[in-house]
Amino acid sequence: MGMTLVEKILARVSGKDSVKPGDEILARPDFVIAYDFPGYTDVFFKEAKEEFGVDKVVGPERFVLFIDHMIPAATPKEEDMHKITRAWGKEQGVPVHERLGIGHQVSAELGYATPGAFAVHFDGHVSQLGAFGTLAIGARKGVLEAFVSEDMAIKVPATVKVIIKGKLQKGVMARDVFHHLVRVMGPSSCRFKVLELAGPVIDDMSIDGRMTICGQAMFIGATTAIINPDAKTIAYNKGRSKIDLEPLYSDSDAVYDRVVEVDITTLEPIVVAPPSPANTKNLSEYQGLEVHSGYLGSCASGRIEDLRVAAAILKDKKIKSGFQLHVVPTSQAIMSQAVKEGLIAIFVDAGAFISSSSCDYCYGRIATMTDGQRAVSTGTLNVPGRMGSPDSEIFICNAAVIAASALEGCITDPRPYMQDMLEVL
């Protein structure tokens, strides 16, 4: 009987010939990834030593830490947190990368998104490494297990295969596709399962778009998301991967929990309205609603194709007076690329505020909203209080919608601004 990509990876890292959903196994993560955050990494460092007597992690070359939250620090306490992380990395021989961008993206740039690898983190948005055929799971505080033991106990998840068919309209992006899946399949439709994405839309989609969809897997209930490697992702990893692995693929006779087909030909730009990521609506329902700020960034969006489409809309235009537009590329490598392409100059000339890469806009640590304010955002989610006051509102949308809404000061369909643009955008 065939196996899914997830089952093959878990069989490999548990030293078995085969595994099936429901099996409880001990799996050795190829990579242990984390960013420093109070209550997580500082606690892991302390508990590993004090509770388990583990002074050195096993296989430090598997570990990588990022400083991407609270960057730059705004209080001595925040900088103290970073100092603890840097010191731990030095002591353990574990690299600590800071100021390179959001760790989930930088992980891919540095070669931790190896096709066929198994990676763990405490944060579920690491699922975006699934875009490369990496099985990347967020285990919350359970990731402590990887700090004190070479193996982690896990239950093999079943896989739901979603085949995405049709052709995306101009102005409709990967971000819309994901939230449309939540709408048609339901926010709990993949609970405790892995979402395997396939089909012509995924085949044609850029790596950026695939990372966007995979990174949001938790909001459809999934443990993570994954895409079988292809020429694009293998080429990306050539000379970059941290470990040598034969890429793995789902067998043609693999057994899925279910197979779902979704056609996106008629999909229009969406917004995810407050108060929950389960609340996908057509943008047209909210067209004209006044918004005060826009955030283009995060680990979900803010990659080069997001910046390109937003810049194409904003080129030679000014954002609405009083509107606050924050553009935060997902990594410094993306920032550099955007500078070279002239995109940053377009944003600055349009009146946007540009920031080096940081997670801090996504959860309201900076660019914080007050009562009664409303944002359009490509951040990860829209629960009340996520970007400041619990009485402010967040509408999640794609990068083109952010740009068009910034021009008009209200939720705006980007398609009229894109009529003359090339298909490739």
Next chain:
Amino acid sequence: MNLKNMCGRVSWIFNDDNFDVDQIVGVKNIKVTDIHELAALAMKSYDPEFAKTVQKGDVVVGGENFGYGHPHYPPLKALRHLGIQAVVAESFSPGFYRGEISMGFTLVSCPGIRKLVSRWDTLSVDWENLTITNVTQNKSLPIEPMSTMDQMMLERGGFIPYLKGRLQSAKENQKGQ
């Protein structure tokens, strides 16, 4: 199953699917760290008298995909402080489930639970036969089994004691071989 069977009064029913647990204390209070302050805030917007009426050993009931969104730990800490011993829901959001089980807190998955109970009924959970009984109304439903590791986390009181146990047995097995 070695899990202890339990019995508790239903002190609240969250009827919403995809319930965001942060609402239990209110999003603006999510950073409150003092447990007494948190407990005093808990459930205020649902029932201002909740803290006075709840008893040690009570349970709360939830809908589908309970804990969806971006769950934080303080709301359930507050409920535990008030005496809540478990949540019984139609189903749980995975991130929430993993987080709370690792705190050693009992979560019972029971499709159909909302139709089985009214507020203040008494529920009894039988882990051996995988059933839940509404003792007040004398009605029962099956519950979903737990993985071995989740059971061990509950039996041992959370993730750290579970992990110590797992590593200890691995060491003993190695010696035995």
